[in-house]
Amino acid sequence: MHADTVKSLATGLGFTDVRICRADEAWEAGERLAQFVGEGLHGSMAWMEDTLERRKHPTAMWPDAKSAVVVAMNYGPGFDPLPLLERRSEGVISVYARNADYHDVMKKRLKHLARAFAQDTGEDVKVFVDTAPLMEKPLAGKAGMGWQGKHTNLVSREHGSWLFLGVMLTTADLEPDAAETDHCGSCRACLDICPTNAFPVPYRLDARRCISYLTIEHKGPIPEEFREPMGNRIYGCDDCLAVCPWNKFAAVAEETAFHPRPELKGPLLAELAALDDAEFRQVFTASPVKRIGRNRFLRNVLIAIGNSGDAVLIPVVLDRLEDAAPEVRGMAVWALARLDPEGAVREAEARGHTETDPHVREEWARVNKKLTSG
Known part of the structure; x- marks a missing residue:
């Protein structure tokens, strides 16, 4: 051939x-x-x-x-x-x-x-x-x-x-095409927009600082220094891709399977945080999001809630303090401390000494240290 x-x-x-x-x-x-x-x-x-x-x-x-x-x-x-990043009560999925x-x-x-x-x-x-x-x-x-x-x-x-x-x-010998050359020139748009400075130098990624890595590949608690920069990104990060000037030549995807489902383009954080495992699997049927599992996903959602500044979401956070998954409870503690500092201190006094997971206990201890010291 x-x-x-x-x-x-x-x-x-x-x-x-x-x-x-x-x-x-x-x-x-x-x-x-x-x-x-x-x-x-x-x-x-x-x-x-x-x-x-x-x-x-x-x-x-x-x-x-x-x-x-x-x-x-x-x-x-x-x-x-x-622009979806400005709608803080909604989650942004890559x-x-x-x-x-x-x-x-x-x-x-x-x-x-x-x-x-x-x-x-x-x-x-x-x-x-x-x-x-x-x-x-x-x-x-x-x-x-x-x-x-x-x-x-x-x-x-x-x-x-x-x-x-x-x-x-x-194993076939096929005639090769010519390699492409680099056309980035002096542009730094993708480097400068990164919320976590994940590019130590051009053409080099430190995955440990990348929001896509943190929200998808990383297990356990997300390091505190990256939580606020995550904003409302709950699965992946498109910033460095979306800002690329060469996108002006990109057409809309012809494959309908890649067109965004309406319910996944700006889903409400309050609704996502309430998902149990079965509901999570149903919402994300056939989506790559399903691979990270409900608990890791809700960890990301609660960080977004903590960054939302929306006090209406406080009851949702309080519910997640009772969650069976420690990675969810831990980020609920962090979100509560962001949205309702005084309430977080009260909850720390009531719950902190009964918590069994070491990571969640650490979150409660951080609340006490930061909020009671003024």
């Missing part, structure tokens, strides 16, 4: 873009990844360290791979998501997670592409959509789909920062 035939088939399956690169050539991405992990910038994502050697290069995972067919799907929202899980949508089509390719050529294939030790973004840059911007995400001149990526590795 000729490279143009592969591309035609892929676009016929609904992929926005498809490019090809060699999978067996040397590249620098592996060493950059090793440095990232070596400096601990991956935080608690132990899987990155565990799979580092396989992740460094496509052939480290599959020695027979010769070509990489990189596919992309546009998920451009068609609106600026940043654009990519407001409907169907892109892994499911893309992998089904990528498998279709792989089957057709294997049947036509007799070559071996393997497909990946962000679920295996393969670095899709460097491959996409190498294939000419875009370049990794200063925020470390892929930027496309045609689609801005709104692309989902997938890869088909194959």
